[in-house]
Amino acid sequence: MTVLVIAEHDNASIKSATLNAVTAAKACDADVHVLVAGEGAAAAAQAAAQISGVSKVLLAEAPSLKDGLAENVAAQVLAIAGNYSHILFPATASGKNVAPRVAAKLDVAQISDITKVVSADTFERPIYAGNAIATVQSGDKVKVITVRGTGFDAAPAAGGSAAVDTVAAVADSGKSAFIGREVTKNDRPELTAAKIIVSGGRALGSSEKFTEVMTPLADKLGAAIGASRAAVDAGYAPNDLQVGQTGKIVAPQLYIAAGISGAIQHLAGMKDSKVIVAINKDEEAPIFSVADYGLVADLFTAVPELTKAL
Incomplete structure (x- = not known):
């Protein structure tokens, strides 16, 4: 039994989501191969070869593969799919674009967003915005899977040969x-790779206030900045900062949520964070149910004071 991991890369280096997918692949108790499809991607292939636990790297190079177009990458995967029992993709925008095409062509059911490998044919995945965990068993000859990065530790990027x-x-x-x-x-x-994230919500009131309040705190902590969907929809922050079920799934060492009420869709994207700090003037806000530390206070006072104290 051999598992194929589809590498996410920029033709020069391997992106971190691939390391999490390799860990999931190793949990299937099988040999792990990695496909690097691109152009001028020899450096990325060498980086993949250094990942601990990988036994073989397959390098496919062509101008049509340079930019990761889903139709071409899917065709490349299908060309070698017959050699594998499992095909794993990171559950990123790219992986979610290619995996369904591969599953459809193979006439199998895709298993999406797994967070645990129970056995070679059984996996766990969150449903209902993470409020329940489904255990899924597949009898398909080839299992096409997307891997939620926050569910698995990153495989060591060095030590392999x-x-x-x-x-x-x-x-x-x-x-x-x-x-x-x-x-x-x-x-x-x-x-998605940050160890510290500070996120702002609709309570910030404007894009100017969002920047004025959140940026100094992020600067002090060396943190990434996130936002709730409400803040993004209101135009306070760009779409690529959105954390949540319809945004990015994160699990940093420290997550600070300021002015975020904690809608179920937002919690689904960050509740696996190691330490969660919530600042909200509404003591009944749902965010406090998952917070390790909660401060009932006006964020316009509390956040600047916290920034000053750091």
Whole structure:
């Protein structure tokens, strides 16, 4: 039995979500292979070969694979799928784009967002915004799975010595074309990989106040900045900062929520954080039910005081 992990990368390095997927793959008690599909991605393949627990890296290179177009990456996966019992994708925007295409073509049921491997054919995944955990058993010959990164520790990025084999790249599907990419540049840690996150909610009242109150605290802590969906919908923060069921799932060492009431959709995205600090003037706010430390106070007073004290 062999498991294939589809690497998420930028053609030069491996992204952290891949490390979590490798840990899930190892829990299936099988050999772990990693597919790196891209162009000029030899460096990424070498980085994948260093991941502890990986026994082989498959490198597929072609101009059509450079930008990770879902149609082409899915075709590349399908070209080698017959050699594997499990195909694992990180549950990221990219993984969620490719995995359903692979599952559909293989005529199997995708198993989404797993947080635990019980056995080679049985997995746990959250449902109802994380309020219940479903145990799913699959009888499919090939199991197509997306892995929630916060459910698994990252595999060590060094210590491995896997062989790198080159595989034939598939032809361009011609179904889509890469036009351009607008990348948000940020000096802060990436939200899903940050060890400390400070998040603001609708109570901040405006984008100016959001920046004025949250940025100094994040600067002091070296933290990433997050936001509730309500704050994003109100235009106080950009969409890529949204934490929650319809945003990014995070599990930092420290999560500070200021002015966030704690709607179930937001809690689903951050309740696995190691330490949760909530600041809200409503003592009945649901956020306090998951908080390790709660402060009933006006955030416009409490947050600046906290920043000053650090």
